[in-house]
Amino acid sequence: MDSVLPIRTPDGVAMQPTESEDTSTIRRPLRPAWRLVWLLLVWLVGTFPAPAAPSVPPDRGAAAGDTQQVTLNLKDTDIQALIATVAEVTGKNFVVDPRVKGKVTVISSRPVNQDELYQVFLSILQVHGFAAVPSGSVIKIVPDVTAKQDAIPVVTRRHPGAGDEMVTRVIHVSHVSAAQLVPILRPLVPQQGHLAAYPSSNMLVISDRADNVERIVRIIRRIDSSSSSGIDIVPLQHASAGDVVRILTSLLQSERRGRGGAGVAPVVVADARTNSVLIGGDKSDRLRLKAIVVHLDTPMQSTGNTQVVYLHYADAKKLVPVLQSVVKGQAAKRAKGAVAVQPQDVEIAADESTNALVITAPPDMQRSLRGVIRRLDIRRAQVLVEAVIAEVSADNAAQLGVQFNAAQ
Structure with a gap:
């Protein structure tokens, strides 16, 4: 059996001879040795697997909704x-x-x-x-x-933005004043950013990069915590609330000047009606001031505490027995107490020339007596009566209406 081999050009293109060409020179019988080589090549091609296609990173675009990978250099x-x-x-x-x-x-x-x-x-x-x-x-x-003057997005806590995106965020402050946070946070905001406080609703408005805004929010959350400030009421037994408050106020003012005016000073107020001192501020300040108040509220070593009370409407001499009765009643009520006031420790005298009372008594009894005096020394109810007094004399001549004159 004869076989026709294709002719290959220098370019490697296989060409088949046409019928018109003389095929006598190229048509030759295929020898058995060539047949063996041909079968061996066919067997080798079928045995080895085809080369794998080059691995390409998956394009996660249309199917997965992701994007292609890019390296920036x-x-x-x-x-x-x-x-x-x-x-x-x-x-x-x-x-x-x-x-x-x-x-x-x-x-x-x-x-x-x-x-x-x-x-x-x-x-x-x-x-x-x-x-x-x-x-x-x-x-x-x-x-x-x-x-910051453009329409940058306003973000919330749930959607704070990401990275270096320009955002605006409104932060509500609960426990501290928003205006006080502005000077603290201002150095953390770049010049092109914006930071302002709205005192009416105690809010902060920040415009900056999302990452920096989130950092400032975390700082605010740490600062904006419930403080231990409150009010303590300290009732006094021996000292006067007004005198104690004056001493504490002077002490606090001197401390504030020593600190250069920095910090929030506690507040002390006197309640004369209950003779108590109200202390407001941080817990540590309240404890310190309460210790001072307790130290000042101690009984005097001597009972000699004399005051002069001038009266405006009441009679001092008539008021002395009333006050002495009050002292006896107070002494009877306090007889069971730890500190009892004896009537002999209280002296009340009247000065008629000035209509004043001279009272010698312990401070707590002094306050009790002065409260009684304020309620008794009031204007009395008066009635205004207006009258006209005229003297009328009559005789017979006036009744007749005749007047006689004697002529010389």
């Missing part, structure tokens, strides 16, 4: 070219401000997806003083100084 690249690359990869539309110019350098060791690429892009803009502001279907690339 830029050196002194125009920022406009970077914006064009990010727009092509992420599919976002950018409107670039004419003032956005410069060269960027990015060194990356691993590929990133679309979301990571956009966050890297925002960081590059932040480093070069630019910001991306979403506006509908486009994103505006503008300088930082004008970004």
Whole structure:
């Protein structure tokens, strides 16, 4: 059996001779040795597997909804070219401000997806003083100084934003004053950012990068905690509440001047009706002031405490027996107490020339007697009576209406 072998050109293209060509020179019988070689080649081709296709990273685009991987390695690249690359990869539309110019350098060791690429892009803009502001279907690339005046998104606690995205957030402060936080937080906000307090609702308004805003929020949450401030009421047994408050006020003022006016000073108020001292402030300050008040509220070593009370309406001489009866009644009530006031320890005298009372008694009895005097020394009820007194004399001449004159 004869076999026809194809003729190969120098280009390697196999050509079959046509019927018109002389095939006598190329038509030759196929020898058995060649048949053996041919069968061996066919067997080898069927035994070895076909070469595997080159592995390509899966394009997680249409099916998985993800993006392709991109490795950024830029050196002194125009920022406009970077914006064009990010727009092509992420599919976002950018409107670039004419003032956005410069060269960027990015060194990356691993590929990133679309979301990571956009966050890297925002960081590059932040480093070069630019910001991306979403506006509908486009994103505006503008300088930082004008970004806060644009329509940047207002975020919430559930959706705080991410990375170097420009955002605005309103933070409600519960326990401290928002106005007091402004000077504390101001150094943490860059010049192109915004920080202001709204005292009416005790809120803070912050415009800055999302990461920095979140950091400031964490700081506020630590500061805005319920403090231990409160009010303590300290009743006095021996000292006068007004005198104790005057001493404490002078002490607190001197301490505040020593600190240069820094810090919040506690407040002390006297309640004359119950002879008590009200202390407001931090827990440590209240404990310190209560210790001072207890030290001042001690009984006097001697019972000689004399006061002069001038009366306006009552009679001092008539009021002395009334007050002595009050002293006896108070002594009887306190007889079972730890500190009893004896009637002989109280002396009450009247000065008729000045209509005044001279009282010698312990401080607590003095306060009790002065309260009784204030209630008794009041204007008495008076009745105004107006009258006209006229003297009338009559005689017979007046009755007749005749007047006689004697002439000489």
